[in-house]
Amino acid sequence: MSLWGSQQKQNGHTDDTAAADDTQPPTEHMARRSGDSGRREPTERDRLLPATNDNGNIARPPHADGYLDPDDPAVSPYNLWTVRALRFFSFLFLALTFLWWVLLLVSIFVSPPGLNTRGSGFFDFSYSCLTLGLLLCSLLFFGAPSLAMRVSLGVIGVLLLIDLIIIVSIHRLRNEEGPAGLASLVWAIFISGWCILTDRVVTWGKREEEERLTGRPETRRTLKEWLEVLVATVILAIYIVIAVLMTGTLILRARDAGLELDGARYLVDGEKYRVHLACVGDAIQNSTRVPTVLLEAGETPLEYDFEHWAYAAYKNGTIPRYCYWDRPGYAWSDNAPSPHSAGMSADNLAEALARADEQGPWILVSAGYGTIVTRIFSARNFRNVAALLLIDPLHEDLLHTLANPTNGFLLWAEGILSPLGIQRLPGALFKGRTREDRVYGRSAGSGGKLLKAHLQESLVADSLTKSEVASARTIQSVDTPLVVISSGIHVRSDDEWARKQQDLTKLTDNLQSWDVVGKAPHMVWRTLKGREVMEERVGELVKGVKGKMME
Template sequence: MKHFLGGRSSDDDDGPSGRSTSPRYNNDGPEANERTRLLPNRLDSDVAYLSPDDPAVTPYNLFTVRFTRYITIFFTFVTFLWWILLLISLFITPPGLSSRGSGFYAFSFASVALTTLVVLLLFFSAPSKATRILAVIMSVFLVADMIMILAIPKLRHQEAWTGVASAVWALIVSAWLLIADRTVKWGKAEEEQRLTGREESRRTLLEWVEVLLSTFFLVVLAVATFLVTCTLIQRAVDAQETPPGVLYWVDGDKYQIHLHCQGNVTDSSGKKLPTVLFEGGEDPVEYGLWHFADNALANGSFSRYCFADRPGMAWSDTAPSPFSASQATEALSEALARAGEEGPWVLASAGIGSIYSRVFSSRHGEAIKGLVLIDGLHEDLLSRVGDPGRGFMLWLRGIISPLGFDRLPAALFRGRNSQDRIWGIVSYQSGKQIFAKLQESLVADSLTRRDVTSSRAIQLRDVPLSVISSEVQIKEDGEWERKQKDLTQLTDNLHDWDVVRGAPHQIWKTLEGREVIERRIKQLVHGN
């Protein structure tokens, strides 16, 4: 009996073995036309099998496999939109998407989910055991991440709903990777048995390349997920540290500011003295100035001091972006009001913190009894802070910060503890502080410059002023010296301009520097 496919004789399709490589239709049936099914029906049992290399042997013949791919494409589209939204929120926070942490962890989870789906789509028709094993490993790590974020109040508070949603979605995607790969494997075996008579155990060179590439990318994702889990464990350990002060909700209860005050509002004779309000520079107040403040308090140079961590620094939450010096001043003022701290104040600030203190001073008028600028940054130099290259490097550091490339070795091999990471020597590695620096950089030469320029115009001219400068900084940077001189003209009541010999930018790191700072603060507090 002669068989035909599309009117062709089966004799034309037989190979050397005499076995047909194409579906055949019995001549007793209807004549083939454009609507004739080319693949044999699953119930047919008397048809010849196809070659395993025939393009018709594909799992895409099954609706289940095609539907799985459609769902994967839909997941990828949704994840990409979420990823873009989180990326934007690192620069400008959309309403309702603010995070009290860095936002980098939510972005990392979204990146893991998006990359997983892209890898799944690229190598969809090449399922492998390695893919399924790696999907299980990733799922285990992501389950641990989700449990830590949900179970530890501090992490849940910082990540907010965006971080929780991103972690849960990354877990769902990793589970979907396992389901999809297993579905394609089943579909591939099903179609091979139906069309070739057996399940194909060999792979073509292209399939091996696809398996190798998918395995490589998934190994990278699994390692990244493991590192994120390690840094979350580190954060969980750090969450046990108790702040020295109190956290106060500000800005409509969007985030919390850490405020610490020490001492009495009156001295030993009962006289009420101004409270010294410290503002940190590039580092938190706790790293250096806190110890100095305690010693000066013990020496009787002043009777009371306070300091607040700017948003994102040390114990304080991060604030929505953009965030300027004016907004930082409003947050500090609200925290002080909630704490019942009314002043009057002597402001002592270092580095870029002088920008914030000057804005605070201009807005509190008669409550300010003195200004001490410790190698303060001039507004004309804010362009250095807002340099695009610096901003990009901060963004890049923030993106990879959840991997802990610097934090994990510092803890394992250099003995860095929770205090070091929160406010100490390696606090600059914290995703929160990196995010705060990124926020600072984004608006330094625009919104913040406008704020401090306005503050100079409305600053009361009779406020006592002391300027303390670093000799090292002046010798290295001629422009810095000119701008330090200009700072001495902020008010008409300059007490002193000290250039501390051999002192670095952090002047309090030298004995002479500490003595000069303490002497000048004492003079302003006691009205000398």
């Protein structure tokens, strides 16, 4: 029963009409009276509460119906069209963000035309995930606004703005993230501001409706409302931690972008991205072109340790010159669009060599997965290939081990988490990890670029790449000198690996030697004996090629 109805009873108004009027809802009662008197229908801005006079006392006109209870469902900010409109647009933004999120997720595996980036693509996906989280949190707790939520959203917005400044200021990062990354970040900043706006408007709407329908703004919260505020604040606090970690990782990327490199980076594949190529030594010595050893990395960046034995052989005079490059996603090279196969990498290498005006003849030296790329390159450029040296090579029949679904999922999951810098930030802060470690050293494997490259290799290993290397084997020049060096540990522990190593000695009809280095692991060059055998064999190949060039 309303306050005005109570006063009617106190004043003796107990007639049937008053009693009937008192039981009707205020809005219905006013509408009836308004209709009877010929006035307009009430709107959401009409006051249902009696006004006060100059003395501060409530002046109760005969038509006033009194206050609603603060817990009445009619006391809601959703009565205001402004609040309803903001909620509608929040749902619209959520739908648009979800579509963008799906597109970025798909682009990790298959890059849509025009959406490929030179970076890993994991950062822009992470920004979209954060944007989705902000919108979901805002909508779930739309009716429970709080100052804590607005402050948390403001902190996230400031951190995202710092990220934008870093990316725009660093040329390498700007190129790696591209339009897709910048758009994702700008949209995340906008949504954080939008969520602050909606929270503020809902706060205003609650106060307005409470004053209009109950006579005063409600300063108390129910237990349910306090729980909603607590949960929302905890979720946003987690988002703040995520934003801080992403900003820290981005700062490390900005530092790493300034690391100097040998050689140069060349645009390939229709100038979509750049790959790194460097050479040591002169191509012309004593007025004669010398053979060049061309190095291809295995599963890790070549600069970490694979190049070291080649540099030692160069300093010892065993080889006159060598070149090396980074496959897309490795070390200083950009990531390629997905899918990306070994054959595409071989074409990237050929294009980079052409742009650098490198002509060979080439003695191809490669290890592990890199031997797949080398074999395809050799078959497609056989006129300039003088010899092959394969170090514990991967056989095409074993590519299915890379294409294992579990392996692919783990690579994807690590890539998704890579913007948080879970390994890189502690390494930089507490373990003394340097820029060299992160670009091509021991920490390179935790970076988004290399994880994306490994994921790409895994996705097409047993399909596109296997088809390419099988075709390469049929057109491989049978006269090319061949040397195979195998890991003794690997051969003894895996009979299938041993059989496939023996099969690879039959790639050409000109096998020079097959060495099984007893105590060497898969990365043969990490043992002294392995380096000695490798240098000896490459020296023999160089002498043989020089002899043919002099004929």
